[in-house]
Amino acid sequence: MLTFKQTIPNLKFQKAVKKPIPIKCIQIDEPFVVETLEGTMKGNKGDWLMVGVSGEMYPCDKEIFKKTYNLVK
Template sequence: MAEALKFRKKPVVIEAVQFTGLDSYLSIVEWMKSVGDTHALANEVRFSTPIMLLQTLEGTMAANPGDWIIRGVQGEFYPCKPDIFDATYEAA
C-alpha cells in the first residue's frame, strides 16, 4: 500500500466578490470587465432563479446567492461555495 503524503496549499492572494442575487449581478460583471475578463458579457443571470452563470476554464458554472466569485491567479473567474471559501481563504 502506498504511503499517503501530506501537502499544504501554497499561500496565494485572490480577489473575490460575494454574489448576493440580482442586486449584486451588475457590479460583479463590471468588476470582471474592469480587470480584463472578455467573457463578462457572456455571463448571465437567470431572473426566474437568482443564479449567475459564469464562463470558467472548465466550462459554464452556476453561482447561487451566497457563493463567492473568485478571480484566480491566472485571471480566471469561478464560483466558490461559502463553506469552502471560509475553510480555504482568510482576509489578506
C-alpha cells in the same frame, strides 16, 4: 489507466498545504453564472466569485470558502 471512485484508496498519501497566494474574490448576493476553464458553472446566492492567478474566474461555494480562505485586509 487508473480509476478512482468515491472511496479514498489505501495509498501512501503525502500532506501538502496550499501556497498563500492572494487572489481576488467577491461574495455575490444573488445566483450567478460564470464561464470557467471547465465550462459554464453556476454559483448560488452568497457564493464567491474568484479570480485565479492566471485571470481565470470560477465560483466558490460559501461554505468551502469559509473553510479554506481568510480575507486579507
